[in-house]
Amino acid sequence: MRNSLNRWLQPRVEALGLEIGAANLKLVEISGSPPVLKGFATRPTPPGAIRGGNIVEPSIIAGELREMLAEMQTRKRYVVAGVSNLAVITRIIQVPKMGERELEEAIHWEAERYIPFPIDEVVLDYAPLDPPAEVPDDAQLDVVIAAARLETITQLVETLKEAQLEPVVLDVKPFAGLRTIENYMNGEGNDGAEPVSVFLEIGAESSSLVLSRGARLLMHRNLNISGNDFTEAIAKSFGLDFSSAEEVKRDYGLATIPTEDEESLLDFDAERERFNPARMYDAIRPVLVDATTELRRSLEFFRVQIGDIHIDKGFITGGGSKLRGLPGILGEALGLQLNPVDPWDVLQVNESQYDMSELHKLAPEFTVPVGLGLRGVDPLD
Numbered sequence: 001m002r003n004s005l006n007r008w009l010q011p012r013v014e015a016l017g018l019e020i021g022a023a024n025l026k027l028v029e030i031s032g033s034p035p036v037l038k039g040f041a042t043r044p045t046p047p048g049a050i051r052g053g054n055i056v057e058p059s060i061i062a063g064e065l066r067e068m069l070a071e072m073q074t075r076k077r078y079v080v081a082g083v084s085n086l087a088v089i090t091r092i093i094q095v096p097k098m099g100e101r102e103l104e105e106a107i108h109w110e111a112e113r114y115i116p117f118p119i120d121e122v123v124l125d126y127a128p129l130d131p132p133a134e135v136p137d138d139a140q141l142d143v144v145i146a147a148a149r150l151e152t153i154t155q156l157v158e159t160l161k162e163a164q165l166e167p168v169v170l171d172v173k174p175f176a177g178l179r180t181i182e183n184y185m186n187g188e189g190n191d192g193a194e195p196v197s198v199f200l201e202i203g204a205e206s207s208s209l210v211l212s213r214g215a216r217l218l219m220h221r222n223l224n225i226s227g228n229d230f231t232e233a234i235a236k237s238f239g240l241d242f243s244s245a246e247e248v249k250r251d252y253g254l255a256t257i258p259t260e261d262e263e264s265l266l267d268f269d270a271e272r273e274r275f276n277p278a279r280m281y282d283a284i285r286p287v288l289v290d291a292t293t294e295l296r297r298s299l300e301f302f303r304v305q306i307g308d309i310h311i312d313k314g315f316i317t318g319g320g321s322k323l324r325g326l327p328g329i330l331g332e333a334l335g336l337q338l339n340p341v342d343p344w345d346v347l348q349v350n351e352s353q354y355d356m357s358e359l360h361k362l363a364p365e366f367t368v369p370v371g372l373g374l375r376g377v378d379p380l381d
């Protein structure tokens with residue numbers, strides 16, 4: 001009797017998924033199991049409102065979020081929100097297997113060595129990568145630690161409160177993305193065990209690279225290249241301001257060496273001529289070189305850390321991956337195919353309720369928000 005009453009007093013909450021991105025705000029409502037898409041909203045982040053992973057205009061963001069909630073007509077106010085990649089440091093560490101209380105102490109101790117700012121200005125979280133019960137007593141426990149500056153987290157929470165939202169979980173964005181695509185990562189790898197995957201997410205201001213076995217995290221690293229770098233290269237090369245360059249990037253941007261075919265497609269349209277493929281490629285090439293170099297270095301770093309592994313699968317997502325030809329070029333640099341991800345595939349979607357072509361166009365942008373929303377279906381688990 002007492003038990004059932006307790007249960008009754010703890011209603012199940014469902015939370016929205018929210019990403020406050022440097023380029024776009026994204027909200028998604030998912031419900032039940034199997035998960036159903038109930039609604040979503042996205043709009044551009046007001047210019048200058050986010051800088052270096054920090055919310056510099058909380059009231060402006062909160063105002064936008066309130067409008068998005070009204071647009072979605074949802075009454076849910078709990079959220080699972082992503083923390084900017086630029087504000088989070090993650091490390092995977094090994095500790096001897098130990099009890100929960102001891103682990104907490106050990107992690108705190110270890111974290112001080114890895115985190116480049118004072119530990120009392122930091123919010124720390126951690127999770128064992130394998131269920132401790134399944135790890136043999138004499139084995140090491142792999143634990144992922146995430147640390148963010150207290151100031152950044154406070155700013156995020158204040159912004160959410162101002163939007164009348166109640167955060168139940170704050171999550172690391174690439175880990176949320178991993179949750180969305182975990183079903184793609186199953187199967188059998190080259191060595192007969194679960195396949196090893198790399199997962200690249202390219203946002204406006206930051207990107208991240210994840211290495212996993214099955215859906216189990218092996219390594220994670222933030223990358224120094226992102227969508228804005230391409231926009232800035234175009235702005236500089238053609239003498240445009242940022243927002244015009246952004247538009248030009250979407251219309252004419254490309255990451256492949258133009259073929260003669262493409263050249264001959266040119267008509268006498270002055271704008272097409274100005275942003276022709278050869279010029280566009282010239283503008284973007286330095287960023288591509290940096291991107292491919294950084295990717296190769298990251299893989300080398302992974303290999304140094306965990307030994308020479310065969311990578312079975314590759315995935316690419318994030319709005320920045322929409323640059324024409326980019327997945328191909330980056331895949332070539334890594335020596336594997338980078339496949340696009342469609343986060344809507346993991347949800348039940350009522351096709352008469354949505355403009356499906358619009359939805360699929362937004363797939364790269366929504367991989368992370370859908371992962372946050374999936375966590376929100378059972379946030380207290």
Ligand SMILES: Nc1ncnc2c1ncn2[C@@H]1O[C@H](COP(=O)(O)OP(=O)(O)O)[C@@H](O)[C@H]1O
Nearest residue numbers: 021022023024203204227228318319320322323
């Ligand atoms: N068609 C396109 N071609 C190239 N880049 C694009 C295209 N569409 C969107 N982007 C880029 O995607 C980025 C935004 O993606 P998004 O995942 O929403 O980023 P964030 O989460 O950081 O706000 C921007 O850098 C934008 O320029």
Ligand SMILES: [Mg+2]
Nearest residue numbers: 021203204368
């Ligand atoms: Mg993003």
